[in-house]
Every structure is written in C-alpha cells, then in structure tokens.
Amino acid sequence: xxxxxxxxxxxxxxxxxxxxxxxxxxxxxxxxxxxxxxxxxxxxxxxxxxxxxxxx
Numbered sequence: 001x002x003x004x005x006x007x008x009x010x011x012x013x014x015x016x017x018x019x020x021x022x023x024x025x026x027x028x029x030x031x032x033x034x035x036x037x038x039x040x041x042x043x044x045x046x047x048x049x050x051x052x053x054x055x056x
Contacts, residue, residue, distance in 0.1 A: 001029070019048055 008022050023043060043049075 004029075016048065019043055019046075 004022065004025050008018060011018050013021075023040065
C-alpha cells in the first residue's frame with residue numbers, strides 16, 4: 001500500500017491516468033474478490049467516470 005501511495009504522489013502523468021492506474025492497483029490488491037466500490041465512488045465524486053470492462 002505504501003508503494004502505491006508513493007507512486008501516486010511522485011507521478012507526473014495526467015491526473016486521469018494516475019487515478020485510473022491507482023484505482024486498478026487498489027482493486028488488484030483488495031482482499032476480497034467483490035472488488036472495491038468505495039474506490040470507484042471516490043473517483044466519481046471528482047467527476048471521473050468508472051470504466052466497465054466486460055470479460056466475456
């Protein structure tokens with residue numbers, strides 16, 4: 001988790017890219033397989049839309 005926080009604070013990419021990569025990595029390390037809706041809702045609070053990725 002600390003590595004992810006460091007990456008977020010030190011990164012110079014566009015904020016949308018940082019937010020999407022950070023969200024992906026947060027969900028990837030999440031302990032439960034039901035995902036992390038709270039993280040998506042935080043992004044939505046700042047007018048970033050969630051991506052829906054179908055895997056079928």
